[in-house]
Amino acid sequence: MELLTNTLEKIQDLDRDAMDQARKRMDNLIKPMRSLGRLEDLAIQISGITGKLHAELDDKAIIVMAASNGICEEGVAAAPSDVTLLMTNFIGSGVSGVRAISKTAGIDVITVDIGVDGDVSEKSVLCKKVKSGTDNMAKGPAMSREEAVRAIEIGIEIATEEIQKGRKILGTGEMGIGNTSTSTAILSVLSGKAVEEIVGVGANLPEAQVSKKAAAIRRAIEVNNPNPEDIIDVLAKVGGLDIAGMAGVMIAGAANRVPVVVDGYISTIAALVAERLDERVKHYLIASHASCEKGAKTASDLLGLDPMLNMEMRLGEGSGAALAFPIIEAASQLSRQMLTFEETGIMAV
Numbered sequence: 001m002e003l004l005t006n007t008l009e010k011i012q013d014l015d016r017d018a019m020d021q022a023r024k025r026m027d028n029l030i031k032p033m034r035s036l037g038r039l040e041d042l043a044i045q046i047s048g049i050t051g052k053l054h055a056e057l058d059d060k061a062i063i064v065m066a067a068s069n070g071i072c073e074e075g076v077a078a079a080p081s082d083v084t085l086l087m088t089n090f091i092g093s094g095v096s097g098v099r100a101i102s103k104t105a106g107i108d109v110i111t112v113d114i115g116v117d118g119d120v121s122e123k124s125v126l127c128k129k130v131k132s133g134t135d136n137m138a139k140g141p142a143m144s145r146e147e148a149v150r151a152i153e154i155g156i157e158i159a160t161e162e163i164q165k166g167r168k169i170l171g172t173g174e175m176g177i178g179n180t181s182t183s184t185a186i187l188s189v190l191s192g193k194a195v196e197e198i199v200g201v202g203a204n205l206p207e208a209q210v211s212k213k214a215a216a217i218r219r220a221i222e223v224n225n226p227n228p229e230d231i232i233d234v235l236a237k238v239g240g241l242d243i244a245g246m247a248g249v250m251i252a253g254a255a256n257r258v259p260v261v262v263d264g265y266i267s268t269i270a271a272l273v274a275e276r277l278d279e280r281v282k283h284y285l286i287a288s289h290a291s292c293e294k295g296a297k298t299a300s301d302l303l304g305l306d307p308m309l310n311m312e313m314r315l316g317e318g319s320g321a322a323l324a325f326p327i328i329e330a331a332s333q334l335s336r337q338m339l340t341f342e343e344t345g346i347m348a349v
Contacts, residue, residue, distance in 0.1 A: 014048030067115030068133030069178030155248020173318020200294030
C-alpha cells in the first residue's frame, strides 16, 4: 500500500501555463482558428501533461496485463478460460492483433502475466503473477484487498520502470477471458445501472447466454455487496487483476507527467478505478476508441472522456490504443512543425 500511497501523492494538476502557451500558439498557427479540431485539444492537453510546448512522444509502449478470471466457472464467456494462457503467449510472441497494429506505428508491447492460470511459456512475457487467476466472484470475493493493491502496485512498478527507460507515452491493454464480466460488475456498482442495461456479448457470447452472464454478475454483486465509496473494495470483490494492473499504469503515468492512452471497455473500467483513487488521473488519460461493447459508452460517460475513434472494435489487447498513437503523436508535432502567422509575416485568416 505504501507504493500506491506515495505514487498518488506525486500526482499534480496539469500545467496550466504550458496549456495557455500551447493554446496561444495553436490559435496563431497558419490555419483558420480551430480548423484542426480535436487535434488542437490533444496538443494542448499534451502540453499540460508534460509541461512542454514541444513535447516529443517518439518512445512509446503499450503495457498488456494478462489475467484469468474465476467467474468463467459460471459459463459467462464463449471461450474457455484456458484461452487466456494461449493468447498471452501469442501476444508475447508478436502474432496477436495488438502486435500487428503496433508494429506499423513503432510501438513496443510489454506483456505481463499478472494473474494467468497456468505457466506462460513465452520468455518475453514478464511474470508478475499475484495469483493464478481470481476466485469465482459469484461465490465470494474475487481476491483479497491486499491482492488488489498489490496488482495496482505491479502496474505502477512496470510503468515507472518504462518511464525511467525513456518512454514518453504509454498505452494500456489486457487479456483475460471473462473480463467483460468483471468490468460490467464494477461499472454496475459505480454507475448504479442495472447489470442488464450494460452487459454485452464480450467475445461473441451467443445472445441466448447473455442472460446467464447477467445473472452471474448480478449474483456476484449481491454476494459480495461491494461499497461503491471504496474503490479498492469494489475492485477486490468483483474486479480483476488485469484491471488493477492497468489502473496502476495510469496512476504511474499521472505521477510522472506521462500521457497514457486508454484502450477500450476494460481499459476504461481500469481508468475509472484509477480516477476514483485520485480524480486528477483522468486528465493524464487519452481515450483512444469507442468500443462497441454494450457498457462502453456508459463507462466513458461516467469517466468524462470522449474517445477519438469509432472503428466498431471490441478486441481489447490494447489494439484501439495502438491505432490512436499516430494521431496523438501527430497532435504533439503541430506547434513544432507549423509556423505562426507572425513567423511567416502574413496576416491571420
